[in-house]
Amino acid sequence: MVDISKVKYSVSVIGDDGTQYNIKNYIQGLGWEESSKEISMRLTFKARNDDTSKGQLSSLVKPGSLIVVTASDGGSFNGEVARGYAEKWNPQDRSSASDLSCICYDEMYRLQRSQDNLYLPDGTGTKSAIQKLLDDWEVPIGEYKGPNATHGKLTFKNKYLSDIILELLDDAVKKGGEKCIVRATKGKADIVPYGGNDSVYVFKLDNTLIVSNSLSTEDLVTKVKVVGQENKSGQSSVEATLTGLTEYGTRQRIYRRGSDEKLADAKSAAQAILDENGKVVEEVSVNAPDIPWLRKGHLVCLKAGTSHGMYYARGVVHNADSMTMTLDLLKAPDEDSDSGGKHAVGDIVNFHGGMHYVSSYADAKGY
Numbered sequence: 561m562v563d564i565s566k567v568k569y570s571v572s573v574i575g576d577d578g579t580q581y582n583i584k585n586y587i588q589g590l591g592w593e594e595s596s597k598e599i600s601m602r603l604t605f606k607a608r609n610d611d612t613s614k615g616q617l618s619s620l621v622k623p624g625s626l627i628v629v630t631a632s633d634g635g636s637f638n639g640e641v642a643r644g645y646a647e648k649w650n651p652q653d654r655s656s657a658s659d660l661s662c663i664c665y666d667e668m669y670r671l672q673r674s675q676d677n678l679y680l681p682d683g684t685g686t687k688s689a690i691q692k693l694l695d696d697w698e699v700p701i702g703e704y705k706g707p708n709a710t711h712g713k714l715t716f717k718n719k720y721l722s723d724i725i726l727e728l729l730d731d732a733v734k735k736g737g738e739k740c741i742v743r744a745t746k747g748k749a750d751i752v753p754y755g756g757n758d759s760v761y762v763f764k765l766d767n768t769l770i771v772s773n774s775l776s777t778e779d780l781v782t783k784v785k786v787v788g789q790e791n792k793s794g795q796s797s798v799e800a801t802l803t804g805l806t807e808y809g810t811r812q813r814i815y816r817r818g819s820d821e822k823l824a825d826a827k828s829a830a831q832a833i834l835d836e837n838g839k840v841v842e843e844v845s846v847n848a849p850d851i852p853w854l855r856k857g858h859l860v861c862l863k864a865g866t867s868h869g870m871y872y873a874r875g876v877v878h879n880a881d882s883m884t885m886t887l888d889l890l891k892a893p894d895e896d897s898d899s900g901g902k903h904a905v906g907d908i909v910n911f912h913g914g915m916h917y918v919s920s921y922a923d924a925k926g927y
Contacts, residue, residue, distance in 0.1 A: 562761070564849040566634035569880045571605065574626040575614075586610060586617055588659070590880040592629065592642040594856035596888055599722050599742040600668040603627060603644035609651055609658035618660050623649040627664050629880075631852035640746055641852040642878070645669070666744045667699055671721040678724060680714040682820045686732040690725055694749055697721065702748030705756070707737025712818030725751075733836065734815075734829035741857040754872045755859035755892065762861040763848055769884065770847040771864045780805070781837035783812045784830040789819055799823055802830050804838035813837075844871060844889040850878055851885065859892060 570584045589606035605627070607617055614620045621627070629642040644664025652659045665672075674697070680689055687708040694701050709732035716724050725742055729751070733739050738753045765771075786800040799817060813833055817826035844867050854860070858873045875888030 562633055562851060564851075564883065567850065567852060567883065568632050568634070569852065570630045570632075572628045572630070573621050574628065575620065580628075581612070581614070581620060583607065583612075583617065583621070586612075590629070591878055592644070593877040594743065594875060596856070596875040598672060599725070600672050601642060601644060601666045601744065603629065603642050603664040603666075604662070605664075606659060606661045609653075609660040616658070618649075618651045618658075621646060621649075621660060621662065623647075627662070629852075637853055639853070643744075643747065667747055668722070668742070668744045668749065670697060671699065671725070674721050675718050676716075676721060676724075677718065678714075678716040680711060680716075682711075682713045682818075684711050684714070685709070686711065686728055686737065689728055690751065693721060693724065700748040702745055703750045703752055705753060706740040706751035707732035707735075709735040709737050711735075712821050731829075734832040735825070736828070736832070739836075743856060752857065754857050755870075757855075757858040760859050760861055760870075761851060761854065763846060763864055765864045768846055768848045768864050771844065771862070771867060772846075773842060773844040773865070773867045776841045776843055777808050779837055779841065780808060780811050780839075781813050781833060782806050782808070782810050784815055784833050785812065786815050786817055786823070786826045786830050788817050800827050800830065802827065802834055804834040805840075808840075842867075842891040844887075844891075846887040846889060847884060848887070849885075850880070850883045852878060852880075854885065854887075860887065860889065862889065 569590065570582060571587050571590065572580045572582050574580055586607040587605055588608060592601055592603040594601050609617045612620055623646055625646045627644055627646065628640055630639060631641045632638040644666050646662045646664050647669070648663035650661045652661065678693070685708050686706065687704055689711070690706070691701060691704065706729060711728070711731055729740055729742070740751050740753050742749065742751055744750065782804050784802045785798050787796040788799050790796050796816070800823065815826060815830045815833065817823065844862065846862065846864070854873065854876060856873055856876050860871055860873060862869065862871055870892040871889035872892050873887050874890045877886040879885065
């Protein structure tokens with residue numbers, strides 16, 4: 561059971577010499593997010609730029625400084641929930657006070673902002689390709705629980721490194737691998753399946769602020785054509801056509817069979833595209849009291865309004881000021897509709913009131 565009124569946040573900066581300085585008493589605004597379209601966590605804060613034992617806060621928190629956020633529920637959890645290196649550093653001076661605002665990103669940010677050319681020979685495994693890329697870019701590897709399919713020859717030209725990783729994982733899914741997410745935990749890159757969390761949190765109307773759900777056909781795929789290699793004139797023959805849901809019209813994808821790929825394997829990959837993208841997508845947004853350690857990829861149970869069942873968090877926004885979070889949810893496959901046996905008993909989140917401080921000033925009042 562999580563009592564949100566007992567949740568506490570703390571913020572630290574790691575100095576040049578590795579010393580950790582607690583700066584929570586300077587923080588005025590704090591939040592972090594994991595987007596469905598990015599692999600890096602984004603952390604933002606605003607603080608009073610007052611004097612510290614090392615001078616003004618802006619002389620302690622500098623461009624490139626590592627910021628670490630921890631949280632505690634007063635019981636079972638006490639640990640790191642977010643981190644990032646200051647990429648945007650913005651002191652602001654006024655006649656009455658001075659503030660410091662920063663935007664920070666974790667270790668995966670360099671992969672989002674860096675491009676490279678990469679050639680993978682036929683027979684390369686997913687795991688070895690991703691591990692080598694991370695090693696080359698000096699990103700420490702934590703957990704790899706992702707697929708390890710055998711890929712055909714692949715060439716990436718001027719591609720962002722994050723896109724290369726995601727495309728490799730996507731190709732592995734088409735070959736029968738498990739769908740995974742990429743994220744960093746305590747400074748190390750993790751590739752883990754969706755729904756890998758042990759505790760599944762349950763959200764009901766009595767502990768959820770807002771629930772909004774919609775049905776979307778924006779990314780619907782209804783037909784996949786498998787084409788062969790180009791001939792000398794640059795043309796490719798259609799070797800197979802797979803058709804799925806067509807009541808919303810035709811939305812076609814092309815799958816090009818690799819030079820060393822069997823037609824049966826190419827058809828399986830095309831079917832995987834239909835399996836993943838050939839359905840109307842239920843999208844749900846939930847605004848609820850904050851659970852700071854809930855992350856992108858976690859499985860949650862929703863029993864609110866018209867939305868009932870198991871969902872994956874494909875995006876999470878935490879707001880420490882208001883002690884709320886916004887979840888961007890995606891309906892989990894049927895095999896995850898019942899967490900019995902696979903997950904521990906889920907917690908129901910209770911919001912018991914209490915005193916919650918949104919300011920660090922000495923005379924701040926709770927509410």
